[in-house]
Amino acid sequence: MTSPRLSQRGSSSTTRHIASLDALRGLAALSVVLFHVTLIVQQSLDPHWRGIQKLIEMIRLSPLFVMVAGSESVLVFFILSGFVLYLMLSARPLPYALYVRRRLLRLYPPYLVAVLISMALAILLGGHKVAGFGPWINSLWQQPPEAAPFLHHVLVIGNPNAEPYNFVLWSLVQEMQISLIFPLLYGAILRFRPTRVLAGCLVIGLMANAFALLLAHVSPALEQMMIAYLDSFHYLVFFAIGALMARHSTRLGQWYGALSLLSKLLLVVLGLASYTYGHLIIIRLGIASRISDLLVLPGAFMLVLLFSYSASVIEFSRHPSLQFLGRISYSLYLYHGVILLAFLFGLGNRLPLGVLLLLALICIIPLSALAYHLVERPAIAWSRQRAGSGAAAKADTLRS
Known part of the structure; x- marks a missing residue:
């Protein structure tokens, strides 16, 4: 039996904004790097860092938070992935x-x-504690990988604990799992109105969160086994937003272009408020749930919208340094945590934290660029073999 073919029917997307979205991906990856650097500072028990820790807390409550947003930037990645997969x-x-x-x-x-x-x-x-740090840092790199965790990491799909060795890998589990079912979402987008698609994804996500909460109370072991799959249903709506933005690119651009300057400023203000305070609101309510991601969604959408249709933002995104960040963004995301942990565990009991972080930051960009050239570029070439050229190949330039 032959494989079903995925139709190109109904596409109205273009690739004219891919360079600017690539820059957004690079900036989001850099934001994740800075988030983990500030998180390490906040985890420090050294009283000399109290002033910096208070400054970080102030930034966390201001619009400057967009520069050090961690999980929020991952939500931007998911929207961009939905965009590029729809184009593909x-x-x-x-x-x-x-x-x-x-x-x-x-x-x-x-x-x-x-x-x-x-x-x-x-x-x-690893295998030892780093003096002067709290439980998060000292929960990592404590044991050599056993057979089961190693197999879970290699197989990726359904990995119940993707963080002990590289704390960003959880999002790659979600990327790969949702990528496998994305053609079903693509078919729904071609068939149904956007409101129905979004409503369906939201209902699926809410049901997955409710089921996870139930399992956490009645069977924590089963919840641990199922959580990676349930999270994919939760994040599906972000992929749907990106795919719908790609499908209705022309109409969305016309809508944004027709907005007054005041309306655009209001859009940015509300988006930044969503991006900055979305997670905090749920935390202050004492609710432990990924449902707070939905309060961040408008802000993540706003960023993708600006990098797609704002002339000044698009011009800004053309800067060579931002395009460079976009090219290496996947490697930057994959390796920055490993480099930070290598310095902390390798030299953490010998050098001051400030020196360690400075050395790590100096190394992160060059080593990520090296990984891009040695590993990522060959992977891109392999993925394009016998896949043809043209628009499908152009879509890959989003580095998704």
Whole structure:
């Protein structure tokens, strides 16, 4: 039996804004790096860092938070992934097997190399506590990988604990799982109105969160086994937002262009408020749930919208340094945590924290660029083999 083909019917998307969205991906990756640096500072028990810690808390409550947003930036990644996957499938018919091959070859080799490097460094440098830090840092790199965790990391799908060796890998589990079911979302987008698609994704996500909460109370072990899959249903709406933005690109651009300057400023203010305070609101209410991501969604949407249609933002995004960040963004995301942990566990009991962070920051960009050239570029080439050229290949330039 032959594989079903994914139709290109109904696409109205273009690729004219991909360079600017690539820059957004690079800035979001840099924001994740700075978030983890500030988190390490906040975890420090050294009283000399109290002033900096208070400053970080003030930034967390201001619009400057966009520069050090961690989980919020990951939500931007998910929207961008939905955007680029829609472009890939709408460019021309693709057998499902070829689609999966392209997606996995694009994501998996860099992921696997990062996993192996992080585990190797955990064996070489870990296995001890770093003095002067709280529980988060000292919960990482404590044990050499056993057979089951190693297999979970290699297989990716359903990995119940993706963080002990490289704390960003949880999002790659979600990327790969949602990528596998994305053609179903793509079909729904072609068939149904946007409001129905979004409502359906929201209902699915809310049901998944409710089921996770139920399992946490009645069967924590089963919840641990199921959480990676339930989280994918939760994050599906972010992929849907990106895909709908790609499908209705022309109409969305016309809507944004027709807004008055005051309306655009109001859009930015409300978006920044959503991005900055969305998670905090749920935390202050004492609710432990990923449902707070939905309060961040308008802000993440606003950022993608600006980098798609604001002339000044698009011009800003053309700067060579931002395009460079966009190119290496996947490697930057994969390796920055490994580099930070390597310095902390390798030299954390010998050098002051400020020196360690400075050395790590000096190394992160060059080493990420090296990983991009040695691992990521070959993976991109493999993913494009026998996949043709043209619009489908252009979509890959989002580095998704």
